[in-house]
Amino acid sequence: MKLVKAIIKPERFEFVKKALEEKGFTGMTVSEVKGRGEQKGISLQYRGKTMSVDMLPKVQIDIVTRDDRTDELVTVITGAARTGKIGDGKIFVIPVERAIRIRTGEVET
Amino acid sequence: MKLVKAIIKPERFEFVKKALEEKGFTGMTVSEVKGRGEQKGISLQYRGKTMSVDMLPKVQIDIVTRDDRTDELVTVITGAARTGKIGDGKIFVIPVERAIRIRTGEVET
Amino acid sequence: MKLVKAIIKPERFEFVKKALEEKGFTGMTVSEVKGRGEQKGISLQYRGKTMSVDMLPKVQIDIVTRDDRTDELVTVITGAARTGKIGDGKIFVIPVERAIRIRTGEVET
Amino acid sequence: MVLDTGATAWILASTALVALMTPGVGFFYGGLVRKKNYLATIALAFVAFALVSIQWVVVGYSLAFGPDIGGFIGNLDFLGLNGVGMDAGEGTYPPLLFMIFQLVFATVTMAIVTSGVAERVKLSSFIIFALIWTTIVYDPLAHWAWGGGWASQFGSLDFAGGTVVHISSGFAALALAIVVGKRTGFGEHLMEPANIPMTLLGTALLWFGWFGFNSGSALAANGIAANAFVVTNTAAAAGALAWMFASWYHGKPASLGLVSGAIAGLVAITPAAGYVGAMTAIIIGAVAGLICYGAMLWRIRRGLDESLDAWAVHGMGGLWGALATGIFAAAAVNGYSGLIEGNVQQFIANAAGAFAALVYSFGVTLIIAFAIDRTIGLRVSEEEEYVGLDISQHGERA
Amino acid sequence: MVLDTGATAWILASTALVALMTPGVGFFYGGLVRKKNYLATIALAFVAFALVSIQWVVVGYSLAFGPDIGGFIGNLDFLGLNGVGMDAGEGTYPPLLFMIFQLVFATVTMAIVTSGVAERVKLSSFIIFALIWTTIVYDPLAHWAWGGGWASQFGSLDFAGGTVVHISSGFAALALAIVVGKRTGFGEHLMEPANIPMTLLGTALLWFGWFGFNSGSALAANGIAANAFVVTNTAAAAGALAWMFASWYHGKPASLGLVSGAIAGLVAITPAAGYVGAMTAIIIGAVAGLICYGAMLWRIRRGLDESLDAWAVHGMGGLWGALATGIFAAAAVNGYSGLIEGNVQQFIANAAGAFAALVYSFGVTLIIAFAIDRTIGLRVSEEEEYVGLDISQHGERA
Amino acid sequence: MVLDTGATAWILASTALVALMTPGVGFFYGGLVRKKNYLATIALAFVAFALVSIQWVVVGYSLAFGPDIGGFIGNLDFLGLNGVGMDAGEGTYPPLLFMIFQLVFATVTMAIVTSGVAERVKLSSFIIFALIWTTIVYDPLAHWAWGGGWASQFGSLDFAGGTVVHISSGFAALALAIVVGKRTGFGEHLMEPANIPMTLLGTALLWFGWFGFNSGSALAANGIAANAFVVTNTAAAAGALAWMFASWYHGKPASLGLVSGAIAGLVAITPAAGYVGAMTAIIIGAVAGLICYGAMLWRIRRGLDESLDAWAVHGMGGLWGALATGIFAAAAVNGYSGLIEGNVQQFIANAAGAFAALVYSFGVTLIIAFAIDRTIGLRVSEEEEYVGLDISQHGERA
Ligand SMILES: Nc1ncnc2c1ncn2[C@@H]1O[C@H](COP(=O)(O)OP(=O)(O)O)[C@@H](O)[C@H]1O
Ligand SMILES: Nc1ncnc2c1ncn2[C@@H]1O[C@H](COP(=O)(O)OP(=O)(O)O)[C@@H](O)[C@H]1O
Ligand SMILES: Nc1ncnc2c1ncn2[C@@H]1O[C@H](COP(=O)(O)OP(=O)(O)O)[C@@H](O)[C@H]1O
Numbered sequence A, B, C: 001m002k003l004v005k006a007i008i009k010p011e012r013f014e015f016v017k018k019a020l021e022e023k024g025f026t027g028m029t030v031s032e033v034k035g036r037g038e039q040k041g042i043s044l045q046y047r048g049k050t051m052s053v054d055m056l057p058k059v060q061i062d063i064v065t066r067d068d069r070t071d072e073l074v075t076v077i078t079g080a081a082r083t084g085k086i087g088d089g090k091i092f093v094i095p096v097e098r099a100i101r102i103r104t105g106e107v108e109t
Numbered sequence D, E, F: 001m002v003l004d005t006g007a008t009a010w011i012l013a014s015t016a017l018v019a020l021m022t023p024g025v026g027f028f029y030g031g032l033v034r035k036k037n038y039l040a041t042i043a044l045a046f047v048a049f050a051l052v053s054i055q056w057v058v059v060g061y062s063l064a065f066g067p068d069i070g071g072f073i074g075n076l077d078f079l080g081l082n083g084v085g086m087d088a089g090e091g092t093y094p095p096l097l098f099m100i101f102q103l104v105f106a107t108v109t110m111a112i113v114t115s116g117v118a119e120r121v122k123l124s125s126f127i128i129f130a131l132i133w134t135t136i137v138y139d140p141l142a143h144w145a146w147g148g149g150w151a152s153q154f155g156s157l158d159f160a161g162g163t164v165v166h167i168s169s170g171f172a173a174l175a176l177a178i179v180v181g182k183r184t185g186f187g188e189h190l191m192e193p194a195n196i197p198m199t200l201l202g203t204a205l206l207w208f209g210w211f212g213f214n215s216g217s218a219l220a221a222n223g224i225a226a227n228a229f230v231v232t233n234t235a236a237a238a239g240a241l242a243w244m245f246a247s248w249y250h251g252k253p254a255s256l257g258l259v260s261g262a263i264a265g266l267v268a269i270t271p272a273a274g275y276v277g278a279m280t281a282i283i284i285g286a287v288a289g290l291i292c293y294g295a296m297l298w299r300i301r302r303g304l305d306e307s308l309d310a311w312a313v314h315g316m317g318g319l320w321g322a323l324a325t326g327i328f329a330a331a332a333v334n335g336y337s338g339l340i341e342g343n344v345q346q347f348i349a350n351a352a353g354a355f356a357a358l359v360y361s362f363g364v365t366l367i368i369a370f371a372i373d374r375t376i377g378l379r380v381s382e383e384e385e386y387v388g389l390d391i392s393q394h395g396e397r398a
Helices: A010-022 A067-081 B010-022 B067-081 C010-022 C067-081 D005-019 D021-030 D035-065 D095-117 D123-146 D162-180 D196-218 D223-250 D255-269 D278-301 D310-328 D344-375 D382-387 D389-394 E005-019 E021-030 E035-065 E095-117 E123-146 E162-180 E196-218 E223-250 E255-269 E278-301 E310-328 E344-375 E382-387 E389-394 F005-019 F021-030 F035-065 F095-117 F123-146 F162-180 F196-218 F223-250 F255-269 F278-301 F310-328 F344-375 F382-387 F389-394
Strands: A002-008 A028-036 A043-046 A049-052 A056-065 A090-095 A098-101 B002-008 B028-036 B043-046 B049-052 B056-065 B090-095 B098-101 C002-008 C028-036 C043-046 C049-052 C056-065 C090-095 C098-101
Touching: A002 A010, A002 A067, A010 A028, A010 A056, A010 A067, A028 B056, A056 A067, A056 C028, A067 A090, A090 B090, A090 C090, B002 B010, B002 B067, B010 B028, B010 B056, B010 B067, B028 C056, B056 B067, B067 B090, B090 C090, C002 C010, C002 C067, C010 C028, C010 C056, C010 C067, C056 C067, C067 C090, D005 D021, D005 D095, D005 D196, D005 E005, D005 E196, D005 E223, D005 F005, D021 D035, D021 D095, D021 D196, D021 E196, D035 D095, D035 D123, D035 D389, D035 E196, D035 E223, D035 E255, D035 E278, D095 D123, D095 D162, D095 D310, D095 E223, D123 D162, D123 D344, D123 D389, D162 D255, D162 D310, D162 D344, D196 D223, D196 D255, D196 E196, D196 F005, D196 F021, D196 F035, D196 F196, D223 D255, D223 D278, D223 F005, D223 F035, D223 F095, D255 D278, D255 D310, D255 F035, D278 D310, D278 F035, D310 D344, D382 D389, E005 E021, E005 E095, E005 E196, E005 F005, E005 F196, E005 F223, E021 E035, E021 E095, E021 E196, E021 F196, E035 E095, E035 E123, E035 E389, E035 F196, E035 F223, E035 F255, E035 F278, E095 E123, E095 E162, E095 E310, E095 F223, E123 E162, E123 E344, E123 E389, E162 E255, E162 E310, E162 E344, E196 E223, E196 E255, E196 F196, E223 E255, E223 E278, E255 E278, E255 E310, E278 E310, E310 E344, E382 E389, F005 F021, F005 F095, F005 F196, F021 F035, F021 F095, F021 F196, F035 F095, F035 F123, F035 F389, F095 F123, F095 F162, F095 F310, F123 F162, F123 F344, F123 F389, F162 F255, F162 F310, F162 F344, F196 F223, F196 F255, F223 F255, F223 F278, F255 F278, F255 F310, F278 F310, F310 F344, F382 F389
Parallel strands: none
Antiparallel strands: A002 A056, A002 A090, A028 A056, A028 B028, A028 C028, A043 A049, A090 C098, A098 B090, B002 B056, B002 B090, B028 B056, B028 C028, B043 B049, B098 C090, C002 C056, C002 C090, C028 C056, C043 C049
């Protein structure tokens, strides 16, 4: 199995979720993160002190899926999250040894 | 080593934590996430527009442990997190190449 | 590629970020987490009930980098995050199969 | 009588102050529930405000302050505010102003009652409950104490609503909590408060509004109003410190304890505010802090899920306040003497008024709650409770 | 005349109450925008407060309340508060107090206008816009209705600012939204509100402050003030319930709907507060809830990005209120009769006043906004909008 | 004299307004500290409120306003409010009301002082410190200026507490910060504010409450009260704009700067509120914004960890206000002339009053803080500081 970790723009999230649903990917875990890619930051100021706050809000979607569906998953996310502008995000594919469903104890590998 | 990533119901967290402590698993990193499994969502409404908010709050526990303790860890979490109802959550086991303790620089593999 | 996941003290974050920038690591994803290591917790009280709240706020930095830069990355983080006191944090190195840039579809492995 | 513009100005301002208390209760409670019920809990206070505001102008005021029927309730002469005038009648301010000043007491009482069904009530059922409760519990109680009913005839003193507002709402919340049952997982799961700073903010609004509540109840801008203001603040401070130190003795002094103690002090001084001085207020407030803290500990030990503690703080604090008024009333302040000055009758009258209100509110609330629960159901489904009331009742997220 | 200390006390207190409404609008709106614009949205209310406060004492008060020039505007006799005295002049309170009471109306109006440019306005441009708008839109409108201008000469009734404050700000927000254009991604992306509890808190402050707004507009501590207080609360409650039930019919009753309905009711009763009784207030408030809810649905269907709904709630609510005043004014309350009591003229006068204000505000705002947009630009760059106004305009994070 | 119900009504309302400022300071500061100290910082304001409320009715009022002993302090005639009456004595309102109006000044002063030990004070030590400080610093200072002490005998003018409240608390905070030392990691780590919207909310409550603070200090509902109200608002607006533009010049105009400027303006106008007009208030407020902004920059450059800036804003703003009163007092407003009208003596008296308060507060605070630090310790342990005061002092999490 693979863990597909996608970091996308928050405003694309509903869109990506819908696209995933259509392809049958319903299970997912989502978190709010901050991120920075290649782009250089913006500087913040707080009571006379400047600090660079280049971290912008992103949404991270974690989906664990079967090896043979990984490519499709990546394609769906890429398609739905893309705006063509800087900050569109990244997808990382990470190996997973097994997945356990807590309710049933069922194991998938 | 393995990274055991468990996504559980927030209200089971204290319970799981206690069970882990008893078995000697003290180190962990916890984050608040939202998640959805197989169950279909609930629909939300905001000033006349409907949107489906099927993502429910979950707690994600990340524990890195030795290969030979992984099975025990999974069993402990499964036991403590289970309510037998939908939404009990998932556990994923991910390979870790090494772990470094920042304070000492010590490396474990 | 590797995912280097560092869990550090929040107050060291700006410092670590600066150190990373200097070495050319700009891309990163950051999240607020809570964590506990070996140290034993502190106990909290809420309206007559006691609960142990040993989880302290940490910052988790996820950086995906090329295999050959992993050691350098670990060294930079270790150096910048260390205060020599308990709670300095941990770094985990996890294998990544590939990384996709959403904007361009470009794949790195 | 001729209108006193100063008195009128102070009652106008006091009415505004008390009006802020209804959402204040919502913020106080909202901060204490779990995140998933944060909005819904605040919303209940607004719903209570809106419902009771309409009920009161249409029928409630008449039931409470209309010409007396058998010492129990007012008649319908003032239906739709018929005959409630803009000119100073027998007082020094417009009766219409007295009406709205009383209205905001009725709304905040309803908001306190929501404590008992927190995190599990069905919005539609609450609406029906609230309309019935305010009509057949609150309105008679207000009549007994202030509208010429039996309690006032009997000489029971309640300056600003210790029985009418606090005993009634506190014991109603308890009855509701018993009927509706515990929240799923109560006692097993940890239930973390959504936002304690919001609770502190709610406290600030309540403390602020309470000056109108108690001092405005003088219905004049004079020394009695000043005295009520002083003892209100003093009792709040004493209650806060008492609860803080008591909880410190048992562990760490939570900020939540501090503000709960302040509310306890405010509740207890409410019936006494026009009859005692500042030094007595220190005693009343401090004892209130200890009693309510103890009541809360007892409730927890008993496993009762009345977890926003309207019962412990408003119910028990109000009870103590009513008795304390009968004990400490000082002739030097306002002409009334209590037990300490040898007036046993005053203590008896106050105890009678308080226990009658307690029994009536608790009993009738049990019946209403039970009836609603058996018919349309007071409680949401297990699933709705699980996803939270914000989503299931309002389709919203905080 | 001799100074009435009671009246003076109530106007002082009312001014404080209304002053709280300007930040109140900021909190209300701040809770509804996206997290990245949370601070900036609140900050706009403070900026509006500060700017208009200075403009008003320097020149605005004179333009609005100085001796009349052609029914359109005041002259500059009161420049820098020259001659605005501390002694009761012709009234029962100091003219200087009337000046500051009016000031806080001007500031809150400006805060409501920010709705139209939410999440996309450039701070520097807003400052310039605000100074121009308050001078050439608000000041004349205040003069028309209250400063001896044509509308008051024509007999148009506006007790506390239905046209001056609400129609003017609501339609100005609409004009601004049209000129500034939609937020990037409006209609495509989900735009989640930053913090609805903050919006509920803003509502509590607004409701509270509105008692000063309407009841203080009696400029006396008397029966008219009491009546205004009563109908204000009643209309708010009716509006809240109407919107709640209407939205329930279509789905779930959001807490946001509840409070929007309350604001709608408050807006609509504003011009009528001194002229109608409580039972009429139920009608005015409930209809306002329905009209404003409908206006909001229509705005959404039309894809108009005036998403904090100043237009739907203040603009349309104010319009309904102005007409309703012409319809329902009851001689028994304050000597004025409306359509229902057979006085067609009153309805015509009110309709004329309202529509003139509507057209003037909408038209002139369009021109100002357009001029600023073509010169220095009203809107931030796409990048600045993307990172949010908190960072790009203020260098801060909530 | 006979009781003036209008004056009494306004002082009652003002007392409520000022009472809201104490938690207001808590919310203001709470928003600015790190998340782990968010609750504890707000709680300190409530603790200050409760402690000083009790101290004041028991002994503080007597020390401040009891019959004079050597120009320095009052005697104990009014211990336990003995003889503080409910009937209008020599004034037009009850002395008991004056007592509670003064009480809320004492509590808010204590809340401001907490700035100096933010995020590192031990709760138990703060309690002891607060009781000592309010007794031997605040009470004498109040006596000097208002209780018949040497400063008032010398002709020093302080309308609403520029020296008593602001200079005293600002310089006390500085002394405390010096004794308690920097927060661990100050200057190295980034310390992010917990919740700036909460700070903006605190500002709204402060601005609102300040109307009672300054205008209520007229102790009457008349033209002086109206004037104080006007200049209060005007100076706040001018201060906000001045700080905003000054910080804009150096970077981005943070909302935090805007509200800090407003507070600076409010502080500076406090002593002058009864003696100057609105146009002068623009100057006083704007200059205050610039001075306090400059003071803050200087403090940062010096590496002083008085990071909630009570010193920069209250201390320096209060100092400027006291001098400005001596400079700008205008006979036309209230019969007093300042430097500009040729009255050098007034300036000298005010400077003397201000510097004496400054030196006394700073010096005595140093001693108290030092004594506590060497005995029971003023500061939490390094570990407790690390986990935060919410957990370590209160056992809670926001
Ligand atoms: N090397 C990396 N490691 C971890 N996360 C990264 C890395 N590079 C980018 N990201 C994440 O992806 C997000 C989008 O990256 P970004 O560079 O903005 O995309 P693009 O390259 O299309 O501009 C960042 O905000 C960050 O969260
Ligand atoms: N394929 C998946 N990838 C990532 N996370 C998942 C996946 N499936 C489920 N989860 C996570 O696990 C949580 C529980 O899943 P759920 O389906 O509700 O459990 P159950 O199958 O017992 O009902 C979800 O809320 C989500 O966070
Ligand atoms: N076994 C583990 N699995 C996952 N996270 C861990 C583990 N051990 C520690 N951590 C994370 O690292 C953080 C720092 O660990 P800690 O033990 O405090 O460091 P140190 O060993 O230097 O005291 C913890 O707060 C937790 O988030």
